[in-house]
Amino acid sequence: MRPNDRKYTKTHEWVKLSGEEVLVGITDFAVQELCSGNEGDLVYCDLPEPGRALEAGETFGEIESVKAVADLNAPVAGTVSEINVNVEEHLEVLSRDPWNAGWLIKLQPRTKALDAPELLDAAAYEAFITASKH
């Protein structure tokens, strides 16, 4: 079971409250789809400059594995306050700890409540990815 202290998107990002801000990352499922368990297959990650304003669903960055470039999408609207520079330099963190050390960006959210209908809790996300496999 994935952490239930955060919400998930159908494009496989997660968002979690962190004080007055939110942390955003990608799920273990997204990482597995991109690199099939080979952490060395993740090769690049482009994250936005702090200060950039994002709408919910807007692409804020890109990640490349050996064989695919995939968009990174903002689960909620807000302004980028910090990026995880460590991830850009050590992409293996995404395979080893996507839930904590593997956060990608910190946002000052436009609204703090993570209650938008398109955000899924852990159980609903689990059901979504189970359905997508069949």
Added chain:
Amino acid sequence: MPEPWRLLHTFDGEPGWNMALDEALLASSDPRPTLRFYTWRPHAISLGYFQRWRELGPLPEGLVLVRRFSGGGAIEHSDELTFSIAAADTHTLFRGEVLRSYERVHALLARAFEAFGVRAAPRAAATLRSDHPTSAMCFHRSTAFDLAWDGAKGVGSAQRRSKGRVLHHGSIKLAAGALEADVAGLRAHAPALEAAALARAIADEFARSLGCRFEREEPTAAEQTLAATRAASYRSPEFVRRR
């Protein structure tokens, strides 16, 4: 009931337009999967999305430089057939891990190549004579699932995944380009093979194996407009030299 697919042939396309049309297909609202075959005029080099342009040495005269929005290494688009497949990431071809989708596409291509006497298979653990570790070219790097024959890589593949859709890029060598020494080509087995005949064979194999029915069309007006608007950006110095 066969699944309807769109089939596009856009041969001799301008390099920037070729890339821009693929962007339009990735963003397309058409619910049908699309298989597009194309060639390039003038011939071109496409850089991978994240690739550093300085990795490339001096280019042969006459080759235009563009950057793809899919990943991987540089490809010389001269004696080859390029194809793209655009579909939802839930389509049976693309569902699940990226690696599995490569295996499915490559299996279809390998069966299509049999008509030309070519026995293509994933590289697996083999070492290829086309492996040149210091080269910036896609065909000089290989992974276990790359399609090879005659001891060399012959198909280059890359994907872009965005907003629930996938654009799969493929380059199939008819013969090695000037920058792609030691790469496998289909003409080694079928000397008179042309890109159009190869495209027909691949479409036939897709129809047979996937149970799909192709509807030969032109890009929609919206796709044409987007492609025309974005074409110049793919060969602009700002984009080509973004890294």
